Amino acid sequence: MIPKEVYVRRRQQLKKELGSGLALFPGNQEVSYNYPANTYSYRQDSHFLYFFGLTHPGFAGIIDVDEDKDIVFGNDVDIEDIIWMGSQPSVADQAASTGITTIAPYAALTGVLASALNKGRKIHFLPPYRGETQIELSQWLGIPVGELRGKASVELIRAVVRLKEIKDDYEIAEMEKATDIACLMHTTGMKMCLPGIKEQEIAGTMEGIALALAGPVSFPIILSMDGQTLHNHYHGNILKEGRMVVIDAGCETLTGYSSDITRTVPVGGRFNSRQKEVYEAVLMANMEVIKKLKPGIRYFDMHMLAARTLTTALKEIGLMKGDVDEAVAAGAHTLFLPHGLGHMLGMDVHDMEGIGENYVGYDETIQRASAFGTAYLRLARELKTGFTLTVEPGCYFIPALIDQFRSEGKFTDFINYDKVESYKDFGGIRIEDDVLITADGHKVLGKPIPKTIAEIEKTMTEAREWIKMPGII
Ligand code: GLY
Numbered sequence: 001m002i003p004k005e006v007y008v009r010r011r012q013q014l015k016k017e018l019g020s021g022l023a024l025f026p027g028n029q030e031v032s033y034n035y036p037a038n039t040y041s042y043r044q045d046s047h048f049l050y051f052f053g054l055t056h057p058g059f060a061g062i063i064d065v066d067e068d069k070d071i072v073f074g075n076d077v078d079i080e081d082i083i084w085m086g087s088q089p090s091v092a093d094q095a096a097s098t099g100i101t102t103i104a105p106y107a108a109l110t111g112v113l114a115s116a117l118n119k120g121r122k123i124h125f126l127p128p129y130r131g132e133t134q135i136e137l138s139q140w141l142g143i144p145v146g147e148l149r150g151k152a153s154v155e156l157i158r159a160v161v162r163l164k165e166i167k168d169d170y171e172i173a174e175m176e177k178a179t180d181i182a183c184l185m186h187t188t189g190m191k192m193c194l195p196g197i198k199e200q201e202i203a204g205t206m207e208g209i210a211l212a213l214a215g216p217v218s219f220p221i222i223l224s225m226d227g228q229t230l231h232n233h234y235h236g237n238i239l240k241e242g243r244m245v246v247i248d249a250g251c252e253t254l255t256g257y258s259s260d261i262t263r264t265v266p267v268g269g270r271f272n273s274r275q276k277e278v279y280e281a282v283l284m285a286n287m288e289v290i291k292k293l294k295p296g297i298r299y300f301d302m303h304m305l306a307a308r309t310l311t312t313a314l315k316e317i318g319l320m321k322g323d324v325d326e327a328v329a330a331g332a333h334t335l336f337l338p339h340g341l342g343h344m345l346g347m348d349v350h351d352m353e354g355i356g357e358n359y360v361g362y363d364e365t366i367q368r369a370s371a372f373g374t375a376y377l378r379l380a381r382e383l384k385t386g387f388t389l390t391v392e393p394g395c396y397f398i399p400a401l402i403d404q405f406r407s408e409g410k411f412t413d414f415i416n417y418d419k420v421e422s423y424k425d426f427g428g429i430r431i432e433d434d435v436l437i438t439a440d441g442h443k444v445l446g447k448p449i450p451k452t453i454a455e456i457e458k459t460m461t462e463a464r465e466w467i468k469m470p471g472i473i
Contacts, residue, residue, distance in 0.1 A: 017159035021122030046347035053098035124153035166386035178259035179446025191463030210251035218258035222248035227428035262432030269460030281313030285393035293442035332414035334373025342390035343378035392432030
């Protein structure tokens with residue numbers, strides 16, 4: 001439980017950062033699934049949650065910088081609500097739990113905002129990402145829906161990023177919890193990777209663990225033998241010996257903090273020699289980067305370190321050739337690693353991505369590259385103490401990309417296409433950990449999750465013996 005003083009401090013810091021105006025934070029509303037009363041499972045907006053801490057729908061908050069006032073708008077339940085939902089804590093009690101004493105009915109927000117607009121006051125708001133919020137903002141502020149994102153407050157975006165990028169001890173403890181649960185999800189998932197099992201059974205079991213122990217999964221589980229597809233949500237394959245499974249999954253805690261872990265495991269529990277070689281290459285990239293993480297280094301440079309490490313290993317395997325630095329400078333590694341090394345992690349699994357990835361992952365010292373692959377880096381800038389981020393190098397054999405690069409004659413000095421052709425059935429490998437940047441280096445969050453070949457094979461083989469016992473499956 002985050003104490004109310006923390007929320008009070010966050011709102012005061014935001015006022016200091018903003019200097020003037022009022023900041024409007026719409027909470028998320030319920031969203032219908034297939035008919036109005038049947039809604040998706042509810043998730044509060046992360047920014048509202050960070051500053052106001054209220055987890056239920058039906059709220060909005062204002063941080064009035066000029067008048068040094070924080071207001072929560074929301075309605076107490078009526079008898080009809082109580083019949084269906086049971087009694088609920090009053091808005092006053094909920095608001096008081098995060099240090100807010102000024103409350104008003106939800107409908108009063110329209111008048112407060114109209115009056116502020118009439119006085120020419122600046123109303124700061126963040127770029128909205130949900131249709132429902134866009135409609136409300138449009139009605140409150142008189143801005144056409146299509147223009148809202150462009151009229152969002154850059155001062156507020158920058159202020160929110162400055163506050164939220166540095167995680168406090170409460171947040172770090174929550175993220176440790178989320179990663180510990182991800183550990184159980186992953187060790188359970190890898191133990192189930194046996195020939196004949198359907199991917200869906202594993203994904204469903206892992207999601208069940210998240211739901212049983214914390215909040216929902218932090219994003220739809222990526223789990224597939226076709227790991228060459230970076231975000232593969234199709235779970236219909238039956239596992240086959242000789243293939244690997246990429247499992248990329250995490251959960252949220254009840255306060256909304258995320259984990260995001262990837263492991264790649266061999267079906268049946270034993271890597272073959274071809275899989276071992278590529279796995280070691282990706283593992284080396286993951287570990288070389290983690291070893292170097294500390295405040296003051298640029299994540300772009302870590303991405304390039306991962307690219308060089310991978311290229312060196314792929315050269316040893318015979319998939320790449322030529323000078324490693326020249327190959328990476330030319331971008332030849334992007335055939336195998338077409339995504340960035342990682343992203344900020346927090347309440348959103350891609351922390352704050354909704355308010356603009358460039359504000360979160362880049363700054364005035366580094367702009368987004370335009371070249372294929374490198375342009376996809378979500379995080380490139382200098383790391384600070386208190387950042388939490390993912391380290392997730394991968395190596396993928398994407399038949400369509402191999403065909404495209406080859407037909408375009410790309411990187412022929414650096415890629416052994418004939419050998420690469422024979423890996424078109426390989427799939428992909430990704431290895432991802434969640435890391436906190438500390439004053440003197442870094443800390444990998446959560447309990448250790450089997451990661452080396454020996455650890456994964458031991459975990460899976462022991463499970464295989466157990467699963468074979470009569471009556472287990
Ligand atoms: N691990 C899923 C993602 O980063 O999008």
